Amino acid sequence: MTALLEVEGISVAREGKKILNRLSLKAEEGQITGVLGRNGAGKSSLAYAVMGLANYRPQEGRIRFRGREITDLSITDRAREGLTLAWQHPARYEGVSVRDYLRLSSKKAEEKDLAEALSLVLLDPRSYMDRMVDKTLSGGERKRIELASVYLMKPRLAILDEPDSGVDLLALGEIMQVFRLLAREGRGVLIITHREDVASQCDRSYLMCSGSVVLEGTAEAVKRYFLSQCEPCQEPAALEREGCSE
Amino acid sequence: MTAQEQMAALIEIAERTGAAHEAFRSDDAIYVVVHGNEILGAHQVPGVRIEATETDDGIDAAITVERGVVLPKPVNLCFGHLGKEGRQVIQSHIVIEDGAKAVFMAHCIFPNATLFLHAMEGTIEIGSGASFAYREVHVHSREGRIEVRPVSKVRVGPGSLYEGDFTLVEGRVGDLNLDFDVEAWGAKSRVEVTSKVYGKYDDTCKVRDVVRLTGEGSSALVKARVVLSDASRGLFLGMIDGAASGARGHLDCTEIVQGRAQAEASPVVKASHPEAEVTHEAAIGRIADDKIAGLMAKGLSEDESVDVIVSGLLR
């Protein structure tokens, strides 16, 4: 069976530096897949490459979505196929209210759907609906609104880049429920994180280091490996010495 | 066109671009409608004095909101011309007496003008403990180059608030040369000036907002939002001078350029009194890629994304 998302050996370079190196992974429908890695491992770059950002076009390899190659599609076309990304640092939009912003991701959503999405990310619709998605929101509020927007879009696959940053620990468990809800509806969720406690809530996980996947397995196994072994993984050479490259 | 038809046409556009439905109809409405140099209609209520006279190329209007009068609805001023060519010079003298509160909405409507001069020479005098908002919205044609020269001198008394909004985003700008000069001479007076301009084709947009904070503890926020597309050019000259003890000012300018447009901004912040504090932020450039990509990832096309960003900025 073909997976929902198949990333096959992609390499991406920025300013002459290889930041993704023949990376492969899969994400399945109805599952929460984790990508765990330390800062600088290339996790956000992977998200950008999958979403189709112009500066992150792979030099080699390909990306397939629902069995169809999307490597050359624009961001818009990928989104229309059902792929979306909740950015690590979502952009801010002056003069755009939360209500209008949420409506962008779902034209047929009614007021009560928007309110439900905000409540799911623990924001009170009464105080947030008319706020602006601009610099007056805190980082954590902005991230929650992004998650609400992704939820409303009902994507086939949601990539969430560090969804926990700026969200306090207590709220994290409840916010994970939102992704679980999406997965239960048969959607795929790809959570990118540097926190092993987030990764351990995923169904399956990948461990990323220096632009490559170094381990794939159950969330628990990846977490164990990450905690015990992965501290020194900074250069590909180090990986090879320790025998943890693919 | 009869005068009545002209009036109906101007009002219809004013309503489409921000005037309330009853703004030119209800018994308690306060308005003046001017086509070229003809006063087509006017209505006033006690507490507000409007004296308007027709001149060779426009009108001369003196409007006074009397002491302590609080107007529950905006005063609507419609200055326009439905023709292609001509000129209109509006001289206005607005006085907001002590303790009065009012909002004026000026609708400057030139839907067909291709070769036109529209000049406004205004003075606004705000007494003490008063509040006055002046919102000017322009509607221009898509073609032609109308020359727009709004010049305004505002003086704000003790404890009073002045809000000035200038919006020219519908149709093309033409050749705009805006010059607003505000002095907040009253202690604890407050000034908020916002200019929003959307330049297209080979429009030229020059916006000069100067606020002098000479009243103790006075404060100001000057905001400019300029979007320039095609081969238009924009220049924003903003200045706040903190010239009194405890004066606080902030100048905030964003100019977005698209196509071959060019933008320039020179925000000047000055603290000519040692106990004043004036800050500024200015951003000029193309729309950041991450803003566009963020919306495209929701399924919007690149053009739709730019539209959302631009209309938000100019809202």
Ligand SMILES: Nc1ncnc2c1ncn2[C@@H]1O[C@H](COP(=O)(O)OP(=O)(O)O)[C@@H](O)[C@H]1O
């Ligand atoms: N635009 C860029 N130009 C050059 N190097 C970049 C660029 N973006 C990211 N990098 C580098 O690529 C590596 C991976 O970055 P990133 O994908 O943000 O990692 P992560 O999200 O795992 O923290 C880092 O070493 C980073 O410095």
Ligand SMILES: [Mg+2]
């Ligand atoms: Mg990252």
